[in-house]
Amino acid sequence: MADHAGHCSSSSQDRRSHFLVAAYGYQGHLNPALALARRLARPHGGGARVTLSVAASAHARMFPSSPPGQLVVAPPDAEVSDGIISYVPYSDGFDFGARPRTAADRARRRRVSAASLSAIVRRLAAAGRPVTCVVSALLLPAADVAVEHGIPLAVFWNQSAATLAAYYHYFHGHEHLVAAAAAAYVGGADDPASVTLPGLPPLRVRDLPSFLVDATGGEHARASIDSMRALLEIVGREKPMVLVNTIDMLEPEAVALRAMRQQHLEVFAVGPMLPRLQLLQQTDAAGDDEGRRIDLYEQDDEKGYTEWLDARPRRSVVYVSYGSMLGYSRQQVQEMLRGLRECRRPYLWVVPRDGRDGDVERCLMEMDDDDGDGERGMVMEWCDQLKVLAHPSTGCFVTHCGWNSMLEALVFGVPMVAVPNWSDQPVNAHLVEELGVGVRAERDAAGLLVGTELAKFIAVVTGDGDEGMNIRNRASFWNQIL
Missing domain, CATH: 3.40.50.2000 (Glycogen Phosphorylase B;)
Structure with a gap:
């Protein structure tokens, strides 16, 4: 530097x-x-x-x-x-x-x-x-x-x-190549691993930045x-x-x-641009500001969720967060809840206040009642994600696969269930699979992550089978490297 x-x-x-x-x-x-x-x-x-x-x-x-x-x-x-x-x-x-x-x-x-x-x-x-x-x-x-x-x-x-390369070459001579592949995919063709950009391996349409292959004509894209x-x-x-x-x-x-x-x-x-666990501990213990992070959202009681994690077995908790910008529909909340219950593991789920309309709020309140006041699961508005990922009881991260979240999971050796939504997230989910540190969950035709599918992918990542053990070993490898 x-x-x-x-x-x-x-x-x-x-x-x-x-x-x-x-x-x-x-x-x-x-x-x-x-x-x-x-x-x-x-x-x-x-x-x-x-x-x-x-x-x-x-x-x-x-x-x-x-x-x-x-x-x-x-x-x-x-x-x-x-x-x-x-x-x-x-x-x-x-x-x-x-x-x-x-x-x-x-x-x-x-x-x-x-x-x-x-x-x-x-x-x-x-x-x-x-x-x-x-x-x-x-x-x-x-x-x-x-x-x-x-x-x-x-x-x-x-x-x-990879996202930088995809954007750069899209705007420098390869826009028609990407547009043709996206049009074929929307038209019903199989998603081919044939979009090849300079410096990158062949990528499927679903692995490219979503804005480059957006077919909705949305204003945001x-x-x-x-x-x-x-x-x-x-x-x-x-x-x-x-x-x-x-x-x-x-x-x-x-x-x-x-x-x-x-x-x-x-x-x-120049990455990864985030503090290591040692810096977090130094910040807490000695007031050193080297590990300082910014939270634009008010955290839930840190002592409450930390004590809840402390009471859970090692590598047992499924941590779920889709970041700060993505909201949920009531149907998606219900499916997520169904999947989290089906996997039969304790879960810590972040649902920001901005992502809660009236229907979602009522659904979450019903969930709290059904799950015994946090005995099986805890729902928060916001938390210190680095501390949750660093906690020994955290065993799996269900993530939207934003680049920061992915890097944080790699630093702390937490295997991932990637649920990409937009922007660079599909590229990152592809990398999760390529690195062997997690699996990519599949949504249905309506864009919904079905609860049974969520439970299946959590079981793969946390289970005792060869695939799960390999994923956890690879995640541990990156924890040592980063």
């Missing part, structure tokens, strides 16, 4: 280098960006000055100045420091937590974000701390600002290298493709350093990225 950091600053390699790391205000973006910022600020990482900037609504949750339930957004010139890095909010035009819904909303967010980040760059320069490198954590307006101000740009890719296309056009034109949250050994075929490097792109594996 030291060599990469010095190169990005370009003008000098002294301690006055100043990195502005800019990220979306989403849970899955913040912690990798924070980990990268802290590594850049360490003495052996260059000892650089680092400012982390996230959307004002997320900044307000990170540094609350108001009673619970209220959101007071800090003024745009507010700055907080933990003694290692500084935190400055930018405005994205949706400072009180709303999300853009239309193309006009998204255009406004890009415009307002760019203007706010530009103001931050000017303000830091006026304060004698000029930014020498902008690090865009997939935040397109940050890349715009770097180009506008003539500041060296680095892109922090917080998804897998179109917007995501437009944003990614614009960002990778900047990458192709400006040739910034691209820092990928992975390791060479994890993705040997993708991380080599020979085809991208042949385009004179500098691509480096």
